[in-house]
Amino acid sequence: MSSSSKPSYLGTLNAIVNGERKAFEFLDAWAMKTTNPDLSAMLKTVALREAEHAASFEKRMCELGYEFQEKKDPTFKKTMEIVLSNSDDAEKFEKLDIGLGGLDGEDRLLQLLADKNIDPHTGALLGRFIAEERDSDRLLQKAYQRTKGVGPAPEESVTLSDLQKQLARLTKIVSGLQDKPPKKKPKRRAVK
Numbered sequence: 001m002s003s004s005s006k007p008s009y010l011g012t013l014n015a016i017v018n019g020e021r022k023a024f025e026f027l028d029a030w031a032m033k034t035t036n037p038d039l040s041a042m043l044k045t046v047a048l049r050e051a052e053h054a055a056s057f058e059k060r061m062c063e064l065g066y067e068f069q070e071k072k073d074p075t076f077k078k079t080m081e082i083v084l085s086n087s088d089d090a091e092k093f094e095k096l097d098i099g100l101g102g103l104d105g106e107d108r109l110l111q112l113l114a115d116k117n118i119d120p121h122t123g124a125l126l127g128r129f130i131a132e133e134r135d136s137d138r139l140l141q142k143a144y145q146r147t148k149g150v151g152p153a154p155e156e157s158v159t160l161s162d163l164q165k166q167l168a169r170l171t172k173i174v175s176g177l178q179d180k181p182p183k184k185k186p187k188r189r190a191v192k
């Protein structure tokens, strides 16, 4: 493809792929390191979203006829050190500066769609990406609050005996309904 037809947003796509790949790597490593099973499951979910974002945008670059360029991030070594350290999880959130509810991320995401040259297909990918990133941020914020002991406690898991009790109640209600004789239709007075 000639340089004149090179999309203006190619650099943005490349930066997303770089960022999302690294995010997958450290979130996945953290998910395996933590001893908190709820946090681990949430981190795994967010990590997989990141991996999928990286693949979607790399695919889009390929469709447009360009190859992804890997960029070295000098801060990434430090990120991995934090994640793999024996600091507690709350401390890791703070050191990594994630889940703390800052507004910088929001501004960065909104800027992505500011390029008016974006083709509809890439625009749709970006829209979904932004919505998912916001949702991931909400999950991370909640998880951080929990590691700090603030906010609602995780919902208690439903035990088998709870389910059996619920089922027994429902069965009783349903059989009660079946026992009831069908309502008689009100007799119509014959009209002469």
Ligand SMILES: [Fe+2]
Residues within 6 Å of the ligand: 019, 020, 023, 050, 053, 133
């Ligand atoms: Fe991300």
